[in-house]
Amino acid sequence: MKLTLHTAPEVPLEAEVIGPTSLNGLTEAEVSALTVHHGNRKEALGEFFTVTGKMNGRLELEGDLSFVKLLGKGMSGGQMIIDGNVSGHLGVGMSGGRIVVNGNAQDWVGEDMKGGSIIIKGNAGHMVGCVVRGAEVGMQGGEIIVHGNCKNEAGGGLRRGLIAIGGNSGDFTGLNMLAGSIFVLGEMGIRTGAGMKRGSIVSMKPAQMLPTFSYSCTYQPIFLRFYLNYLRELGLVIDDAWLTGSYQRWCGDSIELNKGEILLYHS
Amino acid sequence: MSSTLRIVNGKVYDPANDIDGQVRDVCILDGKIVDSVPEDAPTIDAHGMVVMPGGVDIHCHIAGSKVNLARKFQPEDHRYDPHPGTEYTRSGSGGVVPSTFATGYRYATMGYTTAMEAAVPPLSARHVLEELEDTPIIDKGYYVLMGNNSMLHQLLEKGRMEEFREAVAWWVKATKAYTIKLVNPGADEMWKGKKNANITALDQKIHAFDLTPRKVIKALIDVANDLGLPHPAHIHCNNLGHSGNYETTLETMRTAEGRRVHITHIQFHSYGGEVGKNPVSAARAISDFVNDNPNISADVGQVMFGKSVSMTADAPLAWMLRHVKERKWINADTECESGCGIIPFEYQQHVYTHTLQWAIGLELFLMAKDPWRMVLSTDHPNGGSFLNYPRLIRLLMDRDFRNQEATRVNQKAIGKTSLPDLTREYSMQEIAIVTRAGPARLLGLKNKGHLGVGADADITIYDEMDNKEEMFNAARFVIKDGHLFIKNHEFCADHSGRIFHIAPEYDKSIENEIRSFFDDYYSVQFDNYPVSDTHVHNTEVIANIPVT
């Protein structure tokens, strides 16, 4: 099935009904009649999107969706391919399936994510796969791959799963992380791993470490090869030198358990 | 404008008037229960339903500065439980500490029409009153914290008992409170002044004062009785949550020397064992004492499994819980008056202590000989949300359900209690006592908790069902002050409810002394402290009881 934006929303459009799981089994007419929230008004999905084709587990979206929030909420399977930019809360609470965005996404990609994968070909906003405000436990499984850059707080409170950023990340990458893995192939902002208890953050560029992190050694971690080869398969550009290179290992945050690690490519 | 209503064909449970399930009419005129109404009055056919007075919660934390801090710092709790508005009602957010509107509507949905906020420092009286005004449908009031008041401590250590009594009366009146509340008396001075220490015994010296908790407790129990407050001193004993604390609880009850006193969330104060080690149940000892002493009343403070928030004026308690698991924590000191601690918590079935607490609460219910004096509470949200009441009622009424639940919990803990041997099942009438008639009588609210002529027409009508949790979860009809506002489970009107307070008389000359204390030690002006009569609307003064 394909949804093509024919009328741009004037104010934010909350369209959590749009996702391969929630549209499964519905006809074009039924999908067009679904309710979306245009600011404080309820309107029919068909007021904004042209719906074509049958739902067979694969949903395509086309258009500038930079005012459209909550796409793919709670999806548990299937595929959603988006040609265009999207607004916030993409794939919130998803437990399975795959979202590909050929464009940029705004804040809160993969909030409360439990499984499945999200691939952003462009850039992502703040709080990629980050724990919601006030809670301790963030993303609990799945993968988020951002080919471009992301902003602050990527992987905050991460419990399980993989977040990979092809470009740069902002401040507080892996903040209060509990476990899991974060890869940033470009540069990270400041205060990486602040408050982290366990887990691994890997970057290919030098980074400023907080004073509560301490240098432990430089070594060649074998497990990184598997990860990096996997990221290469997903389409991220991986330098061969990274596969066999040495990495500085920093551990912290010493205010917490001091069992987290940050690996920085050295040579 | 007169409004009439007749409820027919329902099974009426009105323990205060010895009506136990008889089918009879209930008539309403202008917000009150009356003998009869004209033949053509509108009727509600309650066939197959149970008619009871509206529920009365004697102890919960639903409004005021600490409740609001607990709301403010838990967005993660509200976000998954929004409370949409309707044509008639405001929206809000739920979770363990709901917004004021959601609190009122959710209580009402369960058939509760009165609830008392249990602990507010006098300095934030205006705040709690404003929140209570924004808590719809239900009637409400609040208890003012007096057990750690520096000025009162000073009067007491000098033995100036008359001035002490006048000062207490001034404070209660100035803050429009409903009664005197004590929380871990004497502990705040240790907490704030002695680097986070705590009180551990009734005869321990309170830091910086020539005074002991026992003297504070005795004096405030006496003042409440001497002033004839409709509800006596409401006491959260020392040593809450500590193994072996039941002895402190017994000592506190003995301190009353036969005078009226209410011990709140007594479950949390019924632990045997040694300090610092695992607790065991001391429900039998506590229950025996309460059973034998008619001057004592209590609410249980049942623990229910799941999410809770420890939210208390007992700051050292929250600090202790922070060491159980390091998580976000609030402490809030109020000058010269109180402490406060807040910490999110979760009671888990597999944990020894949590199971033990759950079982002790049930033991206390099932061992109580006089349900009028051992009433229902979860110390919302400390033992669990008030939304757990229907489930708690089922645990009390349905032995099979209780036994089945007991198989899911920590068996080592259950083995140390007498719960498996307690076969009692609460009757519908006893439920009406512990959720309505009992708390209303303990509060001295003569027009609440019963359906006799002259009572407030606060009435709940439930579908009679085998599953008591489902039955008490959502009343089919709820009537408040004679107005129907829940009809077939849906809101059909809104209502603002009243704020109850007391206004004891006092000798005006005490004001000079308090004023001078304020000038030295408070950060607000004495003249700006008392709450004016126009500050909130819909207030009602409840008269003192004659002192004999």
Add this chain to the structure above:
Amino acid sequence: MTETMILVPMRTTKQGTTLNAGKLKDAYKETTSTAEIKQEDMDRLGLKKGDRVRLRVGTHAVVVSCIPRKIKVTDNSSGLIFMPYGPTTSALMVDGDTAGTGMPASKHLVVEIEGPLAPEEDDG
């Protein structure tokens, strides 16, 4: 001459009192368009008290007057410009990104300072 410095908008007593008098009045406009710069920075830039300077962030610029900071306690804050909050500092808050907080990074603006300006040079 031109140099990159950090502009820190702040509050002052004068900003507070003139705000009460009215935001459309000259006293408020004047105090919220006066940059305080450390004497050594002013010397290096060739600035005198009351000189006009241009502060630029990207394509946006404002012209303000400058005065030396009064410092009683030893202070190593060279490279910093302090100016009371107001429409002038807001005009240099070009980046509205709040990093998921609602709060733009308004106390740490990297600006290009140019001056002293000739009297006839105006805004922009």
Add this chain to the structure above:
Amino acid sequence: MDKNTATEKNTTIIKNATCTFCGCVCDDMELTVDLDEKCIIKSKNACVLGKAWFSEHSVDESRPVALIDGKEASLEDAIEEAAQILVNARFPIIYGLSDTTSEAQRQAVAMADYLSANIDSTSSVCHGPTGMGLQGVGEPTTTLGEVKNRADMVVYWGCNPTDCHPRLSTHFTVMPKGMYIPNGRKDRTVINVDIRSTSTTNIADLFVQLKPGSDYELLSALRSISRGRRLNPSIEEQTGVPMATIEDVAHRLMSCNYGILFFGMGLTMTRGRHYNTGALHLLAADLNEHTHFVVKPARGHGNVTGADTVMSWQTGYPFGVNFNRGYPRHEPGEFTTTDILVRGEADAACIIASDPIANFARPAIEHLKKIPVISFDPKPTPTSQIARVALTTACYGINVPGTVYRMDDIPIPLRPAFESPFPSDLDILKPLTERIRELKAH
């Protein structure tokens, strides 16, 4: 109130009046009011800011009560126009609220609820990140009287109360004698942490100057020492503070009897924002393992704390609240006003007692100028100048009674000095809300 009022010719004296200029909300003002001229001629006990607040809020009766598109209009017409604007909007926003009574704030939230609008206070560009820090880690805190009575350690971090809250030190925290502070200032240690020296530095025993933007690092270092953990020597380079100084400060904080950390925009408005404030809250929490320690944001506007308080009890959330879906949701960065405007989402705005046109980031101002704006303010401001509907209001505390919440959450009553011919915010919000409900019902 009568007993506090003594009449003498055309003047009256109001005792125990409350100043609502800043978050100190001092309630010991003695105001001399000229009833003919409708102005306050003397304000005893007020600080320099309070004196300006009282003296500059005389009433200009020549001003119109309302302007629609810059033309004089009646209050009724202005309310009708405002109701139409708000009801017709799909994403109306309500913003401001820090300089009005809690009664008006309660009504504003009700209006937002009925409108399914977005509501936010100036907290979001003030101590909003402090609220977020609280949501993340909690907060050990106190009322100001306990600071007066007990605090032997007062830290001012990234704030300058001597300029911004002049009576904070003199009336509440540093100078006064208290129950366990018999000698006042002499019994206290004052530490000032900032990127620059200020007038507050002059009253401090110790000044710790750090590099701009390194607060989080310095806070982490102090927490690390407090917990007995290892600290990387890079801290000196990162913060510009010598290790010996850091250790000295940590030791002093750990060994006091009752300590308090006051902080301001130096933490909330710089990189790190809510994690700066969170780290500061955690430092205070950690110090409770050694002694009693509390924190307090030095809050700005007279009732900005009330805005947080009221919004929390009515919605569960302190600021940045959205009712579009018929119930409150909270997401800083999404439902906070700057973000909504920067992304160009709002299609109408109701600004109550604040001035975003003067204070917001440039792209936010640009969008605000494109949409219909309703403004409430006692004085003309840059925002009222661009408003479609500009309402002139009476000033809270000076003309309007009610309750305000001090920076430490204490509710304080207002004793107005004289009557204004203009309506209060509440006087307008009530009929506006009623009219909105009528229009929505159809």
